[in-house]
């Protein structure tokens with residue numbers, strides 16, 4: 001990074017509304033005599049995402065006869081997973097590719113199309129919230145028949161009667177001890193999903209491998225189409241994790257392209273924590289006035305979560321498996337997000353929760369990981385030190 005103090009020059013095109021501020025040296029980062037202050041623009045929202053039916057998918061030629069219509073809205077590989085022949089199944093795929101969606105369809109397919117009694121099925125989740133969401137998916141697919149299926153967090157299931165069909169989502173989020181409990185459920189058929197690159201705990205990355213080693217005839221299905229995030233968010237998230245990606249040959253194809261022209265990933269460099277909080281509150285207020293409900297705005301904390309009015313505020317760890325229209329990640333400083341595998345996975349998980357907009361804010365020097373993302377993918381606002389001026393230059397993607 002060029003750390004020389006320079007005045008803005010002709011190479012640096014200031015966005016509309018930008019001001020040059022001569023700031024006092026407050027923090028180490030402020031060693032530049034001149035910061036460029038670029039206010040965060042008002043959020044511009046993408047039109048609400050397309051319905052499943054409207055998302056163009058690969059042709060399903062040769063697969064029309066699978067099921068009785070229940071699987072019609074799945075893409076080809078999702079259908080392969082949902083209708084796979086009996087036996088252990090691992091859906092190993094990146095964020096937003098529909099692992100949860102497909103697992104629910106598999107369960108519904110077994111019950112509705114293959115006549116499996118609902119009471120023989122148990123869906124294991126990580127949290128009560130995930131259980132409620134999974135049950136909602138099943139109810140939409142199975143109607144009243146969903147009532148017969150047990151859907152519960154792992155902790156509530158230990159020691160219960162064995163089920164014949166065990167469905168477990170997000171295996172990467174388990175600890176080794178929890179995995180043992182899951183194995184203890186002793187289902188005849190086990191179907192799991194996971195993404196080693198999203199593991200926030202130590203044990204997670206190895207558990208997918210452990211599953212395939214423990215079930216030698218496991219069918220592994222990979223899903224590649226991301227239905228959640230705008231293309232630029234997905235590109236930024238993927239760049240972060242690619243150097244340490246466990247799923248090396250992973251392919252993540254975006255289904256959603258931005259239409260508003262607004263950069264989907266925005267970083268705000270605040271002068272101090274009070275400004276960081278103020279900017280976040282102002283942003284959330286604007287989003288609220290645009291009609292975005294608190295449930296669709298996720299403030300994901302890398303450390304202890306603090307309450308935030310108008311948004312869903314939670315520690316990153318609890319955001320695994322969830323999605324939000326807008327994600328805000330405070331504290332993306334070099335000290336909290338170092339250039340480590342764990343740091344990469346944390347930002348990967350955080351960014352990949354976002355559908356339309358992702359905001360990364362910080363007060364001290366920004367995490368060095370962000371230097372790896374093409375500057376055309378992340379626009380920088382706030383107090384931009386002189387050495388980061390090039391970040392403001394428009395880039396062709």
Ligand SMILES: Nc1ncnc2c1ncn2[C@@H]1O[C@H](COP(=O)(O)OP(=O)(O)OP(=O)(O)O)[C@@H](O)[C@H]1O
Nearest residue numbers: 052073074075095096097098099100101227228321
């Ligand atoms: N075939 C599809 N067509 C349209 N939308 C889909 C399709 N499959 C999944 N989706 C949507 O994509 C989003 C992501 O799906 P889901 O949460 O199941 O992904 P996931 O792989 O479990 O993600 P994560 O790993 O982040 O938990 C959801 O909003 C879901 O409704």
